[in-house]
Amino acid sequence: MxxxxxxxxxxxxxxxxxxxxxxxxxxxxEKRFQKVAAYLKEHPLADVLEVSQGTGVEEHVILEFVRTGRLEAVGLGEKLQVQCERCGRPIRSGRYCAACQKELAEALAQNTAAQPKSVEDADMYITEFKLRKQSRKE
Ligand SMILES: [Zn+2]
Ligand SMILES: [Zn+2]
Known part of the structure; x- marks a missing residue:
């Protein structure tokens, strides 16, 4: 809708x-994302500042890509850390750590009558899916 x-x-x-x-x-x-992704392919260990300087894409936009799970912070080096929005634990990508994602998903399942924040929830599930894929790789 x-x-x-x-x-x-x-x-x-x-x-x-x-x-x-x-x-x-x-x-x-999308254009910025392609630029950042291409830059990271050539400079896999670049930190967010170098990526920003190399691509002309602002740092907060790069961080936004990480936060929404499109980029993994691990590819951007140590300086780029994302924190769980709930408990502040450092995470690689997305908005919540695995533990908080689990709690949130459980709370959501228990309380289906709660007003859904559709975009946030969708983000969360995408991130969770990505994390699951990642942990399978490791
Ligand atoms: Zn707009
Ligand atoms: Zn957390």
Whole structure:
């Protein structure tokens, strides 16, 4: 279901089907993401500052990619640390640590009547899925 909301990036109103940013910003993001991903391929140990200088993409945008689980902080070196938004533990990507994700998922399952924060929840599940894939690799 589409609803009208403000773009989290540029503040313009747009019709959202779950996205936090508008289509224009999304396209812009995709370009930046490709740049950052390409840079990291050549410089796998670069930290966020080097990536920012090398690509012209602002640091907070790079961190946003990590936070949303699109990039893994481990590829960006030690300086780029993401913290669990709930308990503050350092994590590699996403918004919550594995323990908090589990608790949140359980709380969610127990309380289906709670007003769902659809975007946040979707993010959480994507991150959880990614983490599961990662731990299988290790
Ligand atoms: Zn926008
Ligand atoms: Zn946590």
């Amino acid at each position: 589409a609803d009208i909301r403000n773009c989290a990036r540029c503040g313009r109103l747009f019709s959202s089907t779950g996205n936090r940013i508008c289509p224009a910003c999304l396209a812009e993001d």
